[in-house]
Amino acid sequence: MGEVDPAFIQDAQHRPKFSIIQDEGIPVIDLSPITNHTDSDPSAIEALVKEIGNACKEWGFFQVINHGVPLTIRHRIEEASKLFFAQSVEEKKKVGRDGSSPVGYYDTEHTKNVRDWKEVFDFLAKDPTFIPVTSDEDDDRVTQWRNPTPQYPPNFRGIIEEYIQEMEKLSFKLMELIALSLGLEAKRFEEFFIKDQSSFIRVNHYPPCPYSHLALGVGRHKDPGALTILAQNEVGGLDVKRKTDQQWIRVKPTPDAYIINVGDIIQVWSNDAYESVEHRVVVNSEKERFSIPFFFFPAHDTQVRPLEELINKQNPSKYRPYKWGKFLVHRGSSNFKKQNEENIQIYHFKIA
Numbered sequence: 001m002g003e004v005d006p007a008f009i010q011d012a013q014h015r016p017k018f019s020i021i022q023d024e025g026i027p028v029i030d031l032s033p034i035t036n037h038t039d040s041d042p043s044a045i046e047a048l049v050k051e052i053g054n055a056c057k058e059w060g061f062f063q064v065i066n067h068g069v070p071l072t073i074r075h076r077i078e079e080a081s082k083l084f085f086a087q088s089v090e091e092k093k094k095v096g097r098d099g100s101s102p103v104g105y106y107d108t109e110h111t112k113n114v115r116d117w118k119e120v121f122d123f124l125a126k127d128p129t130f131i132p133v134t135s136d137e138d139d140d141r142v143t144q145w146r147n148p149t150p151q152y153p154p155n156f157r158g159i160i161e162e163y164i165q166e167m168e169k170l171s172f173k174l175m176e177l178i179a180l181s182l183g184l185e186a187k188r189f190e191e192f193f194i195k196d197q198s199s200f201i202r203v204n205h206y207p208p209c210p211y212s213h214l215a216l217g218v219g220r221h222k223d224p225g226a227l228t229i230l231a232q233n234e235v236g237g238l239d240v241k242r243k244t245d246q247q248w249i250r251v252k253p254t255p256d257a258y259i260i261n262v263g264d265i266i267q268v269w270s271n272d273a274y275e276s277v278e279h280r281v282v283v284n285s286e287k288e289r290f291s292i293p294f295f296f297f298p299a300h301d302t303q304v305r306p307l308e309e310l311i312n313k314q315n316p317s318k319y320r321p322y323k324w325g326k327f328l329v330h331r332g333s334s335n336f337k338k339q340n341e342e343n344i345q346i347y348h349f350k351i352a
């Protein structure tokens, strides 16, 4: 990434500050009541559901421990992703994202029209994944997205696939807890993901950045999907906007924990009971950082709208329905390069 390209430079008000607020961070929640099968005590599950509901309301973010994802599977993908990124750019671009393949390697993502200081490898949970051809509402054509198969490191594809299975299992469990916390049936969300989910995994590498006071690893944003499950390494750098005072709070790396956040779709489904919270990644001038988010996305033909059970006369629907696949395609076409206008956002569907 060499010389500083002005494309990376954040406006002054969005640059990271030197003082970091790290204490009183996001809640850490122990999932053993649902992962330890010898001990499934209903009152412990009830307490867990409450804890999740509070975290979703107060932070939109939490960490989970005793989540049931085998450590060996996590270590395998972490090691493999280091080997993958250590290759030359030329090698990495052999599995590069381009006009014909929307997933794979790339290093030019922009968030809010500023380039991110990172390189990524994207991989779909379902191969093929069905996606609309265009964001045009009247265009019913659907296309298939396919995954690339990297040649190096050996079996990278198999390692990623094994990890994705774990992420899916954990996502379904978390969605059940979130459903219960909203007073819904545990399996209320399942139908949106069972057939043709559009989830994907992203392996991130944030190289050391000599301009860490000017640039960001990922600019401030909200995740568009239902849920994100993030593994970060010990370097840290993820900042979450605290709802009570709008301050950026650094998420303290907890070994082997996962960071969970509610995305825009849950915000809409819950009719704003839970909010999708802004976050960003600050880069380090000396250390490289790796992270692996799993984005749990429903099927492309899902009509996203506040759930019937959660709206009534006193609390009417706050959003017009939108088609998830159309939203995603609209987004995808603008993350690639600098645009003159703002990306599509859920508030564009808000009922005034």
Ligand SMILES: O=C(O)CCC(=O)C(=O)O
Pocket (backbone or CB within 6 Å): 202, 204, 218, 223, 230, 232, 237, 238, 279, 280, 281, 291, 292, 293
């Ligand atoms: O790398 C991280 O810690 C978070 C990345 C992120 O927020 C994203 O890719 O949406």
Ligand SMILES: [Fe+2]
Pocket (backbone or CB within 6 Å): 221, 222, 223, 279
């Ligand atoms: Fe994010």
